[in-house]
Amino acid sequence: MAALSVRDLSVRAQGLELVRDVSFEVHSGERVALIGESGSGKSLTAMAIVGLLGRGLSASGEARLGDEDLLGVSERRRCQLRGDRIALIFQDPMTALDPTMRIGRQVGEALRQHRGLSRRQAAEAAVKLLARVEIPDPARYAHSYPHQLSGGLRQRVMMAIAISCDPDVILADEPTTALDVTVQRRVLELLDRLVREEGSALLLITHDLAVVSEMCDRVVTMYGGRVVESGSVESMLTAPQHPYTDALLAASSAVSIDGASGEPLPAIAGSVPAAGQFPPGCPYRDRCPRASQQCTTMPPLEAVGDRTVACWHPVGREEPAAGITTEGTLK
């Protein structure tokens, strides 16, 4: 059974549909990557699932955690579930940590709240959790404040908080993007190990396809607030069918430490439009090299085997129809 099942999730702000009809599942022990450029709606999707959308934003649809719908339950119940059965790790731990509270107390907080531990029990558990996320000298760091820690250590603290109640689902939104390569490597290895030990389901939001290939089982590509493709990591990263996944993969593979230098890199024309500025029909239409007249209507998300794709002219499936512009600009 799916640990997390998202159905037709939409997020709106002042008449704008920022996320539209997003559906996917994450099973226990499975790692699913949510990829897409900045502004494609990945973070809004995660925030909507845990009910932490900012003011002025509203969500509709379903996000089932076991047999409860996170979007349907009361705010009180949602608070009970958050941090207990579903946990969130942010890109910037500084915004999630309380600067005035010692690390140990923050790590023990969820256990007091959700498991009814006493202050002393929670303090002891916090030190154990800090040791599990490989923080050196955990008893000492338990007495520190967030600003006294490096970025890498803070992200470990976030992970300690996330796993404190053995959640069924962990959502991690760009957990290592702000970190240096070497620190990033160690933090990812830790996340990998924790998810394995906990048997949790992981939804990992990232731009980095190399990280996806190393960590994840399945991939969901978002663009313009919609899911445009999903499938196993092998098939998505060896034979992407949506032109957008294909272009992301080409841009990522070309810049590599093993790569040849000097060649022009495959880039995606233009940039992600601001919310509300996507063209009608396929949202990728004005950047897509395969776009045709047909793409002025929205392609349905179709399932073929383990793959779903929303595209009229998928890569590697059939010859693109006539009338395709080579520049990718249909303005």
Next chain:
Amino acid sequence: MSGPPAVLEVRSVAKTYDPKRRAGHEPSWALRGVNLSVNEGDTLAIVGESGSGKSTLARIVTALERPTEGSVLYRGETVSGRRERDLRDFRRRVQIVFQDPMSSLDPRMKVHDILAEPLRSLGLVDNEREQVRTLLASVELPDSAAARYPHEFSGGQRQRIAIARALGPSPELLVADEPVSALDVSVRAQILNLLSGLVADLGFTLLFVSHDMAVVRHLCRSVMVLYQGEVVEQGPTDAVFKDPRAEYTRSLLDAAPRIRHRRERGDASS
């Protein structure tokens, strides 16, 4: 042997921000014993993790900061320690682009003025409108961009504006401090293509500061690795990547994520 002097030379540069230095304590060094020589047309990368001193070095070679010890020479002439009014010519020849274009572009200025301002202050204006148009074209932005404000652009477009501003005075040396690390892969590719095209067309010398080994491999012919303020390795990019001498360089290369498929991952997680 003695050809023209190097475009940029850094001699035994050290930098500390430690106020205790004067009291006779051994200070903590942001940079120490750095030597560097960049020739005409070089594309040199300075790599290292955060805190390794990369940005400090970038600010010192652009005379935005003074070294505590040592000197910086531009075409054989010492620039470190000079007064600002004696740096006028240097300011035209050497330009810098920063990581975060949002904080380096004045949000209250229209793009036209952002691009024209360095030309005005260096007395390089002859036909301002035309010069701005040419600059926008060189970074592949439409003329209409001139009338808009920075917040109306995406991250990648803002970085193009920052590059256009730096190109305005026709610099001989461009220092770019992590210009693509805040950008998505797709946009990163656009900016890297733009930079290598500009280096080829305009022939300026590039000093590229980055922690991303993959980007460095793509863009730069030579590389210098900084670790805790000291140079641990230096050489042609191909050689350093193929056969890294320093343990630290090796760890940077090992840590760089690569796209690999499950068979190669060799994990037992599933």
